[in-house]
Amino acid sequence: MHALLGLQLISALVSASFLFLLAAGVWLVFGVSRFLNLAHGSFFMLSGFLAYALGETFLDRPGGFWILVGTVPLLAGLAGAGLERVLIRRFYGAPLRVQLLPMVALIFMISDLCRYIWGEFPKSVPVLGRFGVISIGGVTFPGYYAVVIGVSAGVTLILGWIVQRTRWGRLVRAVAQDREMAAACGVDESRLATQVFAVGTALAGLAGVLVVPISGASLGMDVSAVIDAFVVVVVGGLGSILGAAATAVLVGLTQAFGILVLPQFAIAFVFALMALVLMVRPKGLFGVD
């Protein structure tokens, strides 16, 4: 029995890792720019395909996978910064429906671009077996899953430290809390918005490169990813980054143990959790007014 629970826990933590990396980007961008980045999942998908493309060249070299982990988020971040400068910033402060239109267009454009370059079949980065198998107390699971959990936990701590302890983090929190006051105090809001968007897309890029060995890069993964990210943001609320991480773990646990307890209602569990939180605490579990 403990092996079964252990396996579900590993599975929950892996889900939580991806959920956090995806949600953190949405959380940061919405917090600073009040902009709903619906195309966040598209950066996730594009990064997955980029990981595949770079993997064809680098994967057989020593440390090849880690080259992907370093390069893809960087490229995604740069693409995000460029896009923010050229397109996104024109829609800050616009009504939500106006913000949504260019994002929907972007989703289709990135999807068609991926289809044009990489075709309709999924692409994989075959490293799942390279990290061996880990056995802890009778619970055996792929070593790669430990890598995903470890990288994600590391990023959570670093991001938490940056947001809470550094000057840049203070600026982010200041703009998120009161953008007018922050601007009056001389915060370069425009530059900060670009930086935050770049960090957000880089996190989506990291999630993209880490997910490809598990589920592959495929058309359509953008939409499901953005839904998952929004669920975490809605359930967690716009509070602290560590709150977003805790919410991701909660959603991951709900998915994994929900399947174990009542498999026929597995689909509904997470959305039931979201509905419950919205009813009891509309600003989210860790949200602030």
Place this chain on the structure above:
Amino acid sequence: MRRMLGWEAVCVLLAVLGLLTVPLLGTRSAVAQLREPILVGEIVSASGAFAVHHHGQHGAALAVEEINAKGGVLGRPLQLITRDDKSSGEEGVKAFRELAGMGVVAIVGHSFGATVLASSPLARDLRIPYLVNMGYTAEITEKDGHPYIFRTFTNERVFTRAFAEMIAKLPARRYCTIAVDFVYGRSGTAQILGGLRALRKDVEVLPGCQYWAPVGQLDFTPYITAILGQKPDALLFAGMVALPGEAFVKQAKAFRLFEQIQGLHPTLAMPGNSGGLRREDIPEGILTGSDLPYPPPRPELRAFVEAYRRRWNHLPTEAAAHAYASVYLLKAGLEKAKRVDREALAKALVGMTYLHPSHGWVRLRPFDNQSTAGWWFGRLTWDPTYGRAGLADPWYVEGEKYLLGEEQIKRLRALGR
């Protein structure tokens, strides 16, 4: 007098020239008509969720090129007019209407089951032969069948029934199942389990071990770990097809699931279901099947695969093979009808025998226009020759044995009405 003769001569000359020119013009027009292409409509899911079926377009185009290079059909070349249904039933219906209005003699379709079912009543009402190259849903030729719809490959009844019969011989008794929660995910699983239970009373699905993954989900880790925890003898994952199927296999391999539990999936070796898997992703030993197995076990299939690869620089999927067979069937039908006429073609196709690259010589049953094509079974392996997932030691089962009989089809259609 001389002047008169001059005028008369000119008039006679003009009249003679006129008389000569009119039939000549007529002849030219007849020649033009003879060489005028025979229009064939083509509906393909070239974009959207089921865009993998667009390989059917390449299969059909290859057959048309081969036929035209050998003089065409009834002295006229074939010409495909293609429309994209965008993986939507509604768009498929629009495309069907548009093609019908353009005077095509027949329509070939490489779409998914729901699009075919949406367009099928139009084929009946407009009396256009509709040759279906994708969509394994049984209803297409059973409950919803009619004289103008023809399926040139097998239907789900064949491979689910044959598979149930096959796995009933395994010692496995305790089962888990997992499927994507969509129509075929549910129906395919139910049909195999139903067939299995009819043959083996001792088989049970473990309590709480029947999983339905949401459409769009590609991380199946929580399901895999839950299945491992239940320790069944066998896992039936027939409803995990296309992208989810590939993702599931890769993740399950990482957990060594198929080293502990017998994997069962009647269609996993189909190129559309496992074309994206690499050597590293493939667990050996899953009992599975395909209607385009790699490496090709038949000479006709090998020839088709090579011709297709030469033309398109990639390997064909099952949709391509079905479409290729369909266009050749269409040619044979037109030659039998001896004229380019929808009604005559529909009548000529009834009961025809034709060569399918994967299945050899098969026929369309006269009472439901369903092909007698069967299914290849074997164990999943890596095919080093073509560099993709393949079948080890494949064997073939005939389709006829597993299809519904004439009386059953009549009853189903009567109930449908």
